[in-house]
Amino acid sequence: MGRAKHEEAADDAAKRDRVFDGLADKFAAGLYGTPRGAIRLAVLEHVLPRELPADARPALDVGAGLGQMSEWLARRGHAVTLVEPSRDMRERAMDRVAGLAVTALDATWQTLAERAPGPWGLIVCHAVLEWLAEPRDAFARLASLLAPGGYLSVMVFNRDALRFSNVVKGNLAKALDDRLEGLGKRQRLTPISPLTDAQVRAWSQEAGLSLVSVTGVRIFHDYLADRDVSPEKLDQLIELECRYCQQDPHWRLGRYLHYTLFKPETAS
Template sequence: MVARQLDEQMAGRFPVGQRLRVLDVGMGRGTQALRLARLGHQVTGVEQDTAMLTAAREALAREPEGIRDRVRLVQSDGRDTGVHFLPGSFDVVLCHGVLMYVEEPDPLVAGLARMLAPGGLLSLLVRNGDALAMRPGLSGDWAGALAALDTSACLPHARTGPSGGTPVRVGPDVRADRLPALAATLDGIAAPLHAWYGVQVFTDTAADDAAVPDDLETLLAAEERAGRTDPYRGVAALLHLCGVRG
């Protein structure tokens, strides 16, 4: 979903065929970075975790030489972009699934915005602070739903167990962000919100090891439609925000 939404925003902002300079902060295993490099863009991937960075390097090594030449990998937590890169060095900056692990996200977002050239696109993927009770509630965890309704910032990162029942808590606590607050942040750093989507409107309670359904394309169509339609996108597990540098 995020890739489809990102492609839509890039196509609406840049000329067809333009090779863009992309910065992917918190790239993980490099899935998005490699996808964009295959499309012809020059991509710099930033990742702090050594294991993830190793996996990204191994995946990159399996690509043809022309794609390998378009990718640069840097080990960093993304907060020192000003050390590695000059302001205005990129046309697109991605920060997907990172802010939820950052206690104070505003300085990081501001630093990323400074990396954008005028008219550049900033893509953020965050946990939705206005939907924290949805996963436990839909899974029958009423105590968890009540606790989530009372929280304002943080939620233990829960994934549904193989049975699809009560969520199992795994991993560190993660933050959640609310749309109005992030929109205000983007306004304040001269990269105002241009578009936003919901991600995982209907599928957030699916188990990590769930089989791919036979009607996958129908599922994706439903998620894509809901992710851009009110009121459904407002209760999605994740929010995908796209700001544009003034």
């Protein structure tokens, strides 16, 4: 593909990507202000300290949203570049990390190579790929920006769990037809490109990345009869989520799948 056609294809993909302008309040209240958000952050806090490098190194947080991971990284000594194309999300994130070693960048994954070329010793990309029209290309871009000896922390929306959830809700025809993708319209938050474990593993192999671990995030919560749990029940639920998040077969039904990946020194 010539350069002009390649750029045209990238521009077309960017137009089809979902960017969450104007939805900062919805995310703050509807995700992080609920048990779902508390579980997500607790499970990541449980696994990441033992999987990501302990030494302080420049880190790239791609699709940083409201800045929770940028704050987490900065408080552990990493100098963070926070990348978020949604202006209100980016502004909220920078309020969160005020006083920490975090800089903000308005960029999409298509412009990362020019705006934040690295190479980076640590890249975080959580709950982003499933909102992109070309998640495979975006994953390859992230891997290309990773330094040899670097780590990639990527979390994706689990297509298999989405199918299971639709069956539980009675959407049997939708599950049979495999019509699981959202349309990316209005304020609906069903991802346009939910991913499978097999896809992420294949893309990792293509990029020369080694799998350190895979973690299921929210493997129990979404199937509770009553998800409005008390603080005591939430503590118990978080304990269960952390206990089984990397145990087979439980991790496979996590609403999200988190991968810690490593780029060997010999990788091209």
